[in-house]
Amino acid sequence: MHVIVKTNQQENAVPTQAAPEGDDDPFDPGSGRPQSPAQSASKRSGRIVRFPTHRAGILNPAVRSFRKKHFPGITTKLWNDWQWQTSHRIRSLNQLEKMIVLSDVERAAFKQSGTTLPLGITPYYMSLVSPDNPDQPIRRTVIPTIHETVHTTGEADDPLGEDAMSPVPGLVHRYPDRVLLLLSDFCSTYCRYCTRSRVVGHGAIHPSRNRLERAFAYIEQTPSVRDVLISGGDPLMLGEEKLSWVLSRLRQIPHVEIVRIGTKVPAVLPQRITARLVRMLRQYHPLWMSLHFTHPDECTPEASRACAMLADAGIPLGSQTVLLKGVNDNLETMRELVHKLLKMRVRPYYLYQCDPITGSAHFRTPVETGLSIIRGLRGFTSGYALPTYVIDAPGGGGKIPLMPDYVVGREDDALILRNYENKHYRYPEPCNR
Numbered sequence: 089m090h091v092i093v094k095t096n097q098q099e100n101a102v103p104t105q106a107a108p109e110g111d112d113d114p115f116d117p118g119s120g121r122p123q124s125p126a127q128s129a130s131k132r133s134g135r136i137v138r139f140p141t142h143r144a145g146i147l148n149p150a151v152r153s154f155r156k157k158h159f160p161g162i163t164t165k166l167w168n169d170w171q172w173q174t175s176h177r178i179r180s181l182n183q184l185e186k187m188i189v190l191s192d193v194e195r196a197a198f199k200q201s202g203t204t205l206p207l208g209i210t211p212y213y214m215s216l217v218s219p220d221n222p223d224q225p226i227r228r229t230v231i232p233t234i235h236e237t238v239h240t241t242g243e244a245d246d247p248l249g250e251d252a253m254s255p256v257p258g259l260v261h262r263y264p265d266r267v268l269l270l271l272s273d274f275c276s277t278y279c280r281y282c283t284r285s286r287v288v289g290h291g292a293i294h295p296s297r298n299r300l301e302r303a304f305a306y307i308e309q310t311p312s313v314r315d316v317l318i319s320g321g322d323p324l325m326l327g328e329e330k331l332s333w334v335l336s337r338l339r340q341i342p343h344v345e346i347v348r349i350g351t352k353v354p355a356v357l358p359q360r361i362t363a364r365l366v367r368m369l370r371q372y373h374p375l376w377m378s379l380h381f382t383h384p385d386e387c388t389p390e391a392s393r394a395c396a397m398l399a400d401a402g403i404p405l406g407s408q409t410v411l412l413k414g415v416n417d418n419l420e421t422m423r424e425l426v427h428k429l430l431k432m433r434v435r436p437y438y439l440y441q442c443d444p445i446t447g448s449a450h451f452r453t454p455v456e457t458g459l460s461i462i463r464g465l466r467g468f469t470s471g472y473a474l475p476t477y478v479i480d481a482p483g484g485g486g487k488i489p490l491m492p493d494y495v496v497g498r499e500d501d502a503l504i505l506r507n508y509e510n511k512h513y514r515y516p517e518p519c520n521r
C-alpha cells in the first residue's frame with residue numbers, strides 16, 4: 089500500500105511533450121468564445137478573422153513590464169507559449185537573485201538541506217511576485233523560507249495518510265464512491281504549502297502506461313467507484329495526447345460517472361489553456377475541474393481568459409483555496425478573492441484549513457480565523473461566493489466541514505437559530521417529527 093513510485097525521471101522534465109500548437113488561438117472562433125460584432129460580421133460575409141495567440145498580447149501591465157525587464161528578447165508569441173513558460177521556470181537561487189531582493193529568511197532556505205520541495209515558478213507567475221516585499225502574499229506562497237525546516241508537533245510528511253490508502257501506486261481510495269488518481273508529480277509552479285510535498289517535484293510519480301493500467305484495472309474491478317479525481321502534481325502539464333488517453337480509458341469504465349481534474353494551471357500558467365486543450369477536454373463530459381486559487385492577485389486578465397475558455401467548453405469550475413497565514417487569512421482578502429472568482433465563472437468550492445505537513449507552522453492559522461471569515465461572508469454576500477470550510481482530518485478521516493454555530497439551542501418544540509446579524513429566531517419544528 090503505497091503512493092510513491094521511484095523512477096529516474098528528472099524533476100524539470102515536462103512529463104509528456106504535447107503536439108505542436110500552431111492553431112492554439114484563444115480567440116479562435118472554434119473556441120466557443122463570444123465574438124465581437126466585427127468578427128460576427130466577417131463570419132457572415134464568409135471571411136473568418138483569426139487573431140494569432142501572440143497578437144492577443146500580454147494583457148496585464150505588470151506582466152508586460154516584467155517580461156521587458158527580465159526576458160527582453162522574448163517575443164509575445166513565445167511568452168504566450170506554455171511550453172516556453174514551462175521550460176523557462178525559475179528554479180535556482182541564482183535566477184531568483186536577479187529578479188528579487190531576497191530577505192534573510194528566504195536566502196537561508198537555500199543554505200539548508202532540509203527544504204524538501206524544489207523551487208519552480210513560471211516566468212508568468214514570477215511576474216506577479218513583488219521584487220522587494222517578502223511579505224507580499226503571492227511571494228510567500230512560492231519563495232521558500234527557512235521556516236520550512238522548522239518541524240513542530242503533530243506535523244507529518246503524509247498527514248492525510250494517503251500512502252496507507254493506496255491499493256495501487258498513485259491511486260488513493262479513501263471514500264467509498266470515489267478515488268484520487270495521481271498522474272504525475274510535476275507542477276509548473278510549486279506551492280510552498282503543498283500537501284503532497286513529500287512526492288511532488290521529486291520524480292516519484294510518473295505517468296507511465298504500466299502504472300496507469302494497474303490503476304484503471306483497480307477502478308474497473310471496483311464498481312462502487314463512480315467519481316475519479318485526477319490530480320498530482322498538475323494533470324494539465326501532460327500533453328493532450330496522453331491526457332486524452334487517460335480520459336478515454338476512464339470513460340470506457342461504465343460505472344465511472346464523472347471525472348474531475350484538479351489543477352492550478354489557470355492561476356500559474358494560464359497559457360496552458362489553449363483551444364486545442366479545451367477541444368480535447370470537451371469530448372469527455374461530464375468533466376469537472378477543481379482549480380486552485382489562493383489570492384485575488386492571481387485573478388489576472390490572463391487567468392480570467394483561461395477560465396472563460398474552460399467554462400465556454402462546458403466545464404463546471406470550482407476553486408479550492410487553502411487558508412494561509414499572511415496570504416489570505418483575513419476577511420477583506422477572502423471577500424475580494426471569492427468575488428473575483430465568481431466574476432471569472434469559478435465557484436468558490438472549498439476553503440481548506442492548511443494541512444499539518446512537515447514545516448508548515450508558519451502557514452497555519454487557528455481554526456477560529458477560518459470560522460470568523462465564514463461568519464463575515466455568510467449573509468453578507470451571495471451564497472455562491474461562500475466556500476465550505478473544511479479540515480481534511482489527519483490520518484485519513486476525510487473532509488470535515490466547519491461551521492460557525494448558527495443553532496443556538498432548543499426551546500420546547502422550537503429551534504433557536506442565530507442569523508448573520510447575530511439576531512435570534514425561533515423555528516417551529518413539526519410536532520409529529
Ligand code: SF4
Nearest residue numbers: 275278279282321352
Ligand atoms: S499546484 Fe497543487 S500539487 Fe502542485 S505544488 Fe501546488 S498545491 Fe502542490
